[in-house]
């Protein structure tokens with residue numbers, strides 16, 4: 527008979543083959559929780575043997591992680607984001623802790639009254655973690671989320687249901703949509719008002735007015751693909767072998783492709799004073815900054831993540847005279 531603590535120790539030891547030891551015991555705990563041996567059982571020293579089903583599941587988890595290098599989040603089917611647990615499986619990018627900071631930027635601006643009225647759009651939603659979190663933070667806002675992958679949208683819808691979030695999901699291709707957003711408003715003479723209208727989106731104000739096809743957005747948020755193929759050699763096998771390539775990589779010869787499309791879409795769809803919030807590759811930070819300025823955004827600002835890397839950019843759609 528092995529106690530849960532001995533088991534935790536044994537699994538942690540196996541996992542040190544692929545994780546630093548501190549992380550290995552946290553991951554071992556996740557695996558035990560996933561088979562129903564939660565933290566309480568472990569710390570109260572539950573001392574019955576694993577049942578045959580539990581043993582088989584645990585063996586399967588360990589084989590997938592150690593032999594196939596499958597990420598633990600896919601193995602247990604869950605990943606945390608902004609205090610909630612999201613269903614994840616191959617086909618959606620696993621939410622990253624730094625992306626939580628992107629959400630915090632939107633939240634801080636909205637709460638300080640820096641956003642105009644309008645909807646919120648998440649482009650390339652993946653697991654839906656950004657859109658669902660936005661919908662929970664701003665329940666009166668119309669939140670829309672796009673992805674090109676039907677498989678991702680299924681997971682995102684599942685997550686919206688799980689958290690009771692009201693999100694309108696649409697299958698669409700950013701590049702195609704941005705292509706339709708041809709006509710940019712005149713860029714000369716743009717100005718920013720002293721005082722912004724407070725962000726308090728009543729549901730009806732977010733629906734398109736009659737005759738208007740799409741309602742203006744208060745914020746456009748996206749964590750687009752931004753990894754350069756030349757970076758792949760330094761990346762963990764859990765990422766390269768398992769996570770969707772289309773959510774990770776940009777073409778080496780045109781890494782700004784998603785950013786050009788997002789800038790164009792933002793200029794077309796954002797309300798005056800509406801803001802764009804993008805995650806980015808620190809290697810591309812200066813180029814994306816230049817791109818947003820050239821597209822006509824004001825107040826363009828690069829923001830560091832907790833690791834002191836330039837990871838986010840924000841910009842404001844100008845008010846026109």
Ligand code: GLN
Nearest residue numbers: 749750751752753773774
């Ligand atoms: N931040 C992710 C990584 O390091 C990449 C996510 C993305 O391309 N948007 O793998």
